[in-house]
Amino acid sequence: MKREDKLRRVPGVEGIWVFIGADLAFFGLLFISFMLSRRDNPAVFAASRQTLDYHFGGVNTLILLTSSWFVAMALSAARNNRFVVVQRCLAAALLSGISFGVLKIIEYGREIGSGVSPKTNDFFMYYFTFTGIHFVHVIAGCVVLIVLLVNARKQSYRSNDLAGLEIGASYWHMVDLLWIIIFPLLYLLR
């Protein structure tokens, strides 16, 4: 085990990385498509972006990064068979993930209340598409975290059996990674 540990290794299973890699490639194309559309309509994109409240996006970035950190800490604790710490970290990650969702719903409510929709213009079409698909990823991630938490309560994850936890953690970090690009692209880029 010790010799193996020093070698390079794939976290979780290979399949999850195929899925994550494909998801990222898909989003990469969407980002480029957004930028090309922005170039065609600079005034519309600038005016629309200014109606967004970047404080929401910024706080949500901090929340999601913290959630990812809790998951990384859970994995670290599981490697040392610290079962209570694993559960607490996963619960904290789940709460952070739910907070992100609640804040996003409040933000959507304000935006829709002010009269914008995906039909308003190209900017908002992209805005609702990106954040909407990402939101679905967040919901799926919260379900994954619930499953991990249930398993952690049964002490299923231990130093010699971590694949399940690593798969869930990798997925959750991807949700974080996507937001790291989506947020500046939509809210910050002047």
Added chain:
Amino acid sequence: MNARSHRGHPPVIGMVWLLLMAATLASTWGASDRRIPASIAAVATLLIAAFKARLIVLYFMELKTAPVLLRLYFELWIVVVAGAILLIYALPPNIG
């Protein structure tokens, strides 16, 4: 440090988290300041985003110690995405 000490070592991932938080504060509430010219703010914001993405990929996803091809794919994704965004940003607007 050997490969093993990078993998999910709590002080290392704690430091990474702090860097990620600081970088987010800098790009969200720093670079968005209207006194900073838009193009400089845009480059800074995207470079910070790429830096954050790389931290997540290497330390949270633990690809720093993954097989080279797997790590390379994710590192390249960051470079290509950030590079393409910056390149299109730098092009003159396509009006009329």
